[in-house]
Amino acid sequence: MENEQQLLSAIKQGDRTAMRQLYERYKGYAMSIGLRYIPELSDVEDVVQDSFVTILTAIGKFDYRGEGSLKGWICRIVANKAFDFVKQHERITFVDNIPDAPNDEPEMEHIPPDVLTAMIAKLPPGYRMILNLYVFEHCSHREIANKLGIKESSSSSQLSRARQLLTKMMTDYIKRHET
């Protein structure tokens, strides 16, 4: 099956092969999302497995809106599941000792995606959540504040700190690999 619509139609008729095909097609994206939220690989795999069960159970409610909408929906579900996992298993904390931001922004495109993903996963839980929600889930600061139970202004300021932390990690990485 070439496109999402055909795949979706077959899955809604209960075709297990099509379900497997959906999993095979999007499991890599699902894993990359989970790895941005959750540091432990085995936990990420559990969340991805649980996400696909939910996706295939709730797919009847999905409203197809063109090619790419199914992928977007799957990615949102995985992100929501990962967010819930972190909320349940980690304390949402922020740290005070933020290193000074380097004057020059590093070229993030020079850093391999898997390394950059691991850097995001290493951020303290509060920063990690805010960064993921803002950068990848396109949430507004108001939505982030509601989801995390913090003030809207805090969400904005903590995002700046998350950026500072990530920038420091990226700069250090580039320095290490230049020499």
Added chain:
Amino acid sequence: MKQEEWAERLNNHLKDYQQEPTRDLWEGIEASLDKQARGHAHLIAMRRWLIAAAIIGIMFGSTYLLWHHEAPTQPQLAVVKPSHHAEQTDKTPEALTAQADDPRMIAAPATEQHIQSAAVEQAMVEEATAIPQKEEPTLPDEKATLPKEDTPSPQAHRPLPAEPKAVYQQTERQQHEPLRLTMGLFAQGNTNDMNSKNGVMMNSNMMLRHTAARAYLLNYEERESHDQPVSFGLSMGFKLNKWLSVGTGVVYTKLHSTFTTLMPNQQIVRNQKLHYLGVPLNLQAHLLQWHGIGLYLTAGGQADWNIKAEANTDGIDQVMTKDRLQWSVGGSLGVEYRVIPQLSLYAEPGIRHYFDNGSDINNYFKDKPTSFNLQLGLRFNFNTNK
């Protein structure tokens, strides 16, 4: 570099990144799907059983009510029963039935079935009292075992042909005596607009702050839609005097809201369900009572506790924190119709104001703090003097 621009670069760099899992997850996914399918079939079967149980419950409830509706006539027959003892031990059930048919003996109209049951009960009374009669031959005066006609005890009272009027008056008085305790079952719905939608453009402030707006922020919009609350409750009322009564009870309220986030080529729908359990405290002033129809005014307050909060985004359940305690005040004008002495139907159109509880959760109470509502219900009246 601006925050927006930086976020955009980071997003673009990672958006196509894929990471293979270290183990095959499909086996576990398939096993869970099979398990869920079996659970779903079981749930359907359970629902059928619950519906059947509810129907049986309603049937039993209705039968109970009907039985209680007829109950007030029975004590009158019971008053008559002992009076046959001394003089009519040799009467046949038919004769007793004929006697019971006498309108002078039975104040309220009784069905044939009642009369027959009275006759059967009469026969049982006779059998029960027959033995003591034989065992008490040494009593100095047989009449001493019989109640005197002016004895107030109803068990020993023998109505005479001249007395039915008095019995009737007593029954009348019992039925029209002010009721001290009432219990009610009701359903309530608000009468405001069916769809209260708020369109909120979220990007205006952000656009002012950030010159480099991301593409998804353009045409970004949030919409809220709050369905009308639906309440079910059990209420109790205590009459203070002829005009005033206080009422309390338990009220279950369900609120449903839909939050839609609109972005170019993307729409996120979040459903929110809040379940509240409330305790009202009302003062009721009875204005009018005419031929079983009553008119009254109610005013009071209510505290609602959020017992369960559910959120679901695009069909996926999410964790949600509960709402804070919700206080409200309200008033209504009620009309009541007494179908039978024990049961009334009532309608209470009213107005209610919900105070802001300071929580971040958006719901109907915050969207429409003051709203009109209509409460419909059944009220059970218990005469505690019985």
